Amino acid sequence: MIKVFNTMSRSKEIFKPLKKDEVSIYCCGVTPYNAPHIGNARPFVIWDAIRRFFKKLGYKVRYIQNFTDVDDKIINAANEKGVTWKEISEKYIDVYFKSMDALNVRRADFYPKVSETMDDIIKMIQGLVDKNFAYVLDNGDVFYSIEQNKNYGKLSDRKLSEMLAGARVEVDKRKHNPMDFALWKSAKPGEPYWESPWGKGRPGWHIECSAMSLKYLGEKFDFHGGGSDLIFPHHENEIAQSQAFLGDENSFAQYWLHNGFITNGNEKVSKSNEEMVKKNKGFFTVEEVLTKYPGEVIRLLLLQTHYRNPLEFNEDRVIETREFFGKLAKAYWQLDDLARKVHAGEFVKDTSEKNFAITVSQAGGLVEVAERLLANFYAAMEDDFNTALAITHMFELSKEIDNYYREFAEGKISPVKIDGDIILRVQEIYMEMAEIIGIFEQPVPVEKEEEKSDDNSELVESLMKIIISIRQDARAAKNWAVADKIRDELKAAGIIVEDTPQGAVWKKA
Ligand SMILES: [Zn+2]
Numbered sequence: 003m004i005k006v007f008n009t010m011s012r013s014k015e016i017f018k019p020l021k022k023d024e025v026s027i028y029c030c031g032v033t034p035y036n037a038p039h040i041g042n043a044r045p046f047v048i049w050d051a052i053r054r055f056f057k058k059l060g061y062k063v064r065y066i067q068n069f070t071d072v073d074d075k076i077i078n079a080a081n082e083k084g085v086t087w088k089e090i091s092e093k094y095i096d097v098y099f100k101s102m103d104a105l106n107v108r109r110a111d112f113y114p115k116v117s118e119t120m121d122d123i124i125k126m127i128q129g130l131v132d133k134n135f136a137y138v139l140d141n142g143d144v145f146y147s148i149e150q151n152k153n154y155g156k157l158s159d160r161k162l163s164e165m166l167a168g169a170r171v172e173v174d175k176r177k178h179n180p181m182d183f184a185l186w187k188s189a190k191p192g193e194p195y196w197e198s199p200w201g202k203g204r205p206g207w208h209i210e211c212s213a214m215s216l217k218y219l220g221e222k223f224d225f226h227g228g229g230s231d232l233i234f235p236h237h238e239n240e241i242a243q244s245q246a247f248l249g250d251e252n253s254f255a256q257y258w259l260h261n262g263f264i265t266n267g268n269e270k271v272s273k274s275n276e277e278m279v280k281k282n283k284g285f286f287t288v289e290e291v292l293t294k295y296p297g298e299v300i301r302l303l304l305l306q307t308h309y310r311n312p313l314e315f316n317e318d319r320v321i322e323t324r325e326f327f328g329k330l331a332k333a334y335w336q337l338d339d340l341a342r343k344v345h346a347g348e349f350v351k352d353t354s355e356k357n358f359a360i361t362v363s364q365a366g367g368l369v370e371v372a373e374r375l376l377a378n379f380y381a382a383m384e385d386d387f388n389t390a391l392a393i394t395h396m397f398e399l400s401k402e403i404d405n406y407y408r409e410f411a412e413g414k415i416s417p418v419k420i421d422g423d424i425i426l427r428v429q430e431i432y433m434e435m436a437e438i439i440g441i442f443e444q445p446v447p448v449e450k451e452e453e454k455s456d457d458n459s460e461l462v463e464s465l466m467k468i469i470i471s472i473r474q475d476a477r478a479a480k481n482w483a484v485a486d487k488i489r490d491e492l493k494a495a496g497i498i499v500e501d502t503p504q505g506a507v508w509k510k511a
Contacts, residue, residue: 004384006225007310009233009258010157014386019224020256024062026223027053028215028255030232031113033070034094035079037287038101040300040315041229041264041271047301047440048261048309048387049227050107054438055383065110066218068211069095072116072204077193087194088117101288104297105304106440114214116205120196122213123205126247127185127198135246139176142188142201148181151242153251157258158234183239185209208239212247215240215255221248226255231270233260262312271315285317298441299324305389305439326397331446333400334436336407337429349422365421368406372431375399379435389439396435403428470499470506 004017019025029049032042046067053063071091080087116123127144130136135151138144148154148162155161165181173180184206189195195202215223228237237258244254264271266278273279284290291300303323307313343349375395382391409415436442469488476484489499496511 005386006257006259007386009230009260012159015257017224017257019061020222023060024064025056025225026219027063027065027225027227028211028219028223029065029067029226030211030228030236031067031069032094032098033073033075034091034098035073035075036094036273037097037289039271039273039287040291040304043101043105043107043288043300044264044304044309044313045227045229045261046102046107047105047304048389050105051305051389051438051440052387053108054440055387058434058438064219066112066114066214067110068214069098069113069115070207070210071095072194073207081192091115091117097289101292104292105288105301106298106443112218114210114218116210119210119214119217120205122217123209124186124196124198126213126216126243127205127209129247130185130243133246133249135243136185137178138200142186142198142203143176143184144186144200145177145182146185146239146243146246147178148183148242149179151246153245154181154238154242157238157241160234160238183208183235185243208236209243211236211240212244212254216244216248221250221253223255225257225259227259227261230260230262233258259309261309262307264313264315266315268314291320295320295324296327296444296447298444299327301440302327302330302393306393308386308388308390310386327441328447330397330400330436330441331448333403333407333432334442334446335448336403337425337432340407340410340425341429343417344422344425349417349425350419365406365415365424368402369424369427371402372399372428375402376431376434379438383438392435393439396432396439399428399432399435403432466497466508470508473499474506 005014006017007013008015027049029045032038049065049067053065056063069091072087076087076090080090083090127136130146131138131144134147136144136146155165162181185208186198186200186203186205188200189202189204193204195204215226226237226240241254245251248254266282269275269278271278279286285294288300299320300323303315303320304313306323306326375398379392379395382388382395385391406415410417415421433442469492473485473488476482476488492499492508493511497508498511499506499508
């Protein structure tokens with residue numbers, strides 16, 4: 003049973019797909035006028051993990067994500083650079099795909115563009131005009147009229163009176179209501195335009211998602227996603243347009259899922275925050291971050307926080323995640339090594355050996371734990387797609403694999419045939435988790451830290467022996483000041499010394 007937090011009801015609901023074993027998803031895409039930053043990437047990585055999960059459960063998934071390739075920001079960028087709007091949008095669509103490929107985001111079923119969906123957009127606007135849900139001004143601008151829409155504000159939980167109070171002072175006098183929004187904008191000189199029943203112009207922003215979701219997913223579909231900054235006005239307006247056009251207030255998206263912001267120093271990451279862009283120069287867009295760190299590490303970081311929570315992004319966190327990823331990768335290689343040995347026929351020892359009972363219980367124990375963690379992993383994903391919790395179960399399994407592998411390497415486990423089957427099953431489970439999280443699809447790093455830290459730990463061990471023996475000498479000479487000084491300074495360095503009847507022992511704090 004899958005439960006999802008629906009922004010519309012502000013509660014967790016049991017997910018019931020419109021069509022049995024099928025899931026339809028629409029997620030608002032990017033405006034390709036510059037390179038996506040890490041905050042832009044978050045919803046696409048999340049929806050990618052959700053899609054992978056549904057596919058694993060046997061659902062047929064249809065996923066649509068648009069490109070807003072007709073927009074003021076693109077036109078401005080084109081004018082600044084002296085190129086066409088199409089050159090700008092094509093360039094940044096390309097950057098978008100490269101960035102997402104590096105994050106293992108699988109392609110959507112369709113990426114409709116505004117410029118290629120114009121007929122459907124115009125048809126929908128005309129439908130709204132015909133039904134008196136929209137009005138045309140003398141200059142050819144078309145506005146959606148919110149007045150007869152009693153559900154307006156339902157998704158964002160706002161009342162019209164509050165919205166009006168919050169509306170900007172300089173209201174467009176030509177609007178019937180200050181909250182009315184543009185469906186079609188008449189062309190200004192030098193702008194790209196399309197022919198329409200209201201003259202040359204281009205669509206407003208919101209209408210495209212209504213037209214595209216209808217074209218590719220139909221009147222009703224399961225999920226609509228996007229960042230929580232899109233709830234109002236964008237998604238509120240999408241609902242208003244679509245339901246008015248279709249004349250059905252149960253039409254359009256059934257479940258609204260919104261992801262939290264990415265923050266940096268507790269501030270929302272956005273391109274419009276110039277100070278933030280400056281502060282994070284060279285480490286702001288996905289492209290930039292990828293020049294220093296692997297995409298799978300960034301992906302893991304994005305999924306290690308539940309999608310609805312804010313996520314703090316900074317380089318220290320990336321480094322931490324890289325270490326964590328290294329631990330997961332280590333278990334990947336350990337299983338790889340064990341599986342090779344199984345295939346090479348090393349797991350064939352005679353079961354009549356006297357340690358057979360121990361062997362079976364050890365590998366059997368591992369697979370038991372793995373099956374339990376897999377069930378926990380699925381339960382976490384079923385509970386509002388809690389990738390953060392799911393990853394902790396995968397990490398638990400990596401530790402169990404590491405334990406088993408060490409014992410195996412130390413010769414404590416005698417590889418018999420049945421263990422081989424068990425190892426292959428554990429590997430299957432581990433890779434099933436990895437596939438849903440979406441890692442280990444690029445060359446998996448081989449962890450070399452282990453040797454280094456082993457060397458260090460030997461060194462630390464012998465140094466500590468020396469220090470403790472000096473302290474013992476000081477104590478024997480009743481030189482308490484020196485003995486205490488050693489103890490206190492070690493403590494400050496993170497090492498605890500305890501005096502026991504058997505002598506002093508030490509441990510890391
Ligand atoms: Zn949208």
